[in-house]
Amino acid sequence: MQNLSPKKINDLQFKVMSSCVNSRMAKFKAGEYITSFGLRQKTLGLVISGKADVVRNTIEGNIIVTKKLDVGSIFSDAFSCFSLDSVYVVSKTDTEILFIDYPQIFKKCPMNCPNHSLMVSEILNLLTDNFVTLNEKISILSCRTIRGRFLTFCTLCLAETNQNSFTLPYSLSEIADYLCVDRSALMRELKKMEEENIITRQNRHITILDYPDINDYLI
């Protein structure tokens, strides 16, 4: 859920492109499938602008969103699509992707270029962010009830503010998808939680009134 500023991204982009690793920019229109067909080896995609979803087909026939990509997000064949062939990336808006030849990155720089080690450490940070995102998703999906999933999602959003209220970053439909629950069932559960004075809601603005030990789940 953490985004990088455009400035930081441009900076990183510059470092990558002016360093010794193999990389390539590519543009995709909204709705297009994003692939790294240009580079043969395992590549890592860095979102320079736009939005995209990492989606997968479940064995049940549903299409679910694993991860929502924003400026600064990374994704990779090697990291996401390895064990199951039913994972792919779809652009939601026009996007620019910087593909980076991944195995090369961590090797010793043959040219001793000044940006190499800086780039490496920043990409490592992106990788750990990626781990965090996956773990957030697992935290959500590990809950058996819609209520648990939604409130877990809320704690993740709240961790970035320091209040007890926040604005949902996506539409309720998209959030239902992300939580892997039926949208109408989510609506029903939201109403229920309002009735039980656990939350209040005006459109996408949510306030957490009370939930047992919810503070234990905030950082």
Next chain:
Amino acid sequence: MQNLSPKKINDLQFKVMSSCVNSRMAKFKAGEYITSFGLRQKTLGLVISGKADVVRNTIEGNIIVTKKLDVGSIFSDAFSCFSLDSVYVVSKTDTEILFIDYPQIFKKCPMNCPNHSLMVSEILNLLTDNFVTLNEKISILSCRTIRGRFLTFCTLCLAETNQNSFTLPYSLSEIADYLCVDRSALMRELKKMEEENIITRQNRHITILDYPDINDYLI
């Protein structure tokens, strides 16, 4: 689900301990909480021997198993326990853990020790394995039904054999935990799938008879 041979692990362990990074061995008894209290910085734990579970408390009050650790598995504060403070590691048997000071690894080796780059590339492989494991878990949890989750789990197991049958690596109780479903509900669903001639089962040995397009989900 991929394990490394003891030989490979001993080899990696040797490389780590004889190289320039900060590391330390620790032993834990069955049932103990595994922590890296010795090292201040972000550390990465490598299982040298024994078994352990990465578990987390959900907001609903359930305890669920995120990942099952075996010889060669890695885990890390930085990668697992970042955003939620309710994640911890418990040993199932007596275990030996090699803690490695993580941010140091990818820096230039000040001693130019011969093992450094080999160690780095092997640890990177472990990291990608870790990504794969997390993604497997997400694939499972993204299914809304017990049937979908179980069959997804089966495809992951089958990917290692080249047959249509395999033996469940854990007890049914543990598998129910891993799939985040109720054990009795899993038993019920297994019986149902047998009745529908989707699978057969003798104890922990499962044979997949037929499921629409299940081959699409195998590598």
Next chain:
DNA sequence: AATGTTTTGTTGCAATTGCAACAGAAATAA
């Protein structure tokens, strides 16, 4: 051999949830 513990198997019941279908509101495009 006796004991305790974990695993497996079963069932009734209540609660949650997905699904389908519809309709109005809001946003976007033409």
Next chain:
DNA sequence: TTATTTCTGTTGCAATTGCAACAAAACATT
């Protein structure tokens, strides 16, 4: 503006699932 698409909201119904509780089997320990 009008038209079109997406988003929000609601409901009935059926199916799945979790929960609780129990008992037998398998396994481990003393």
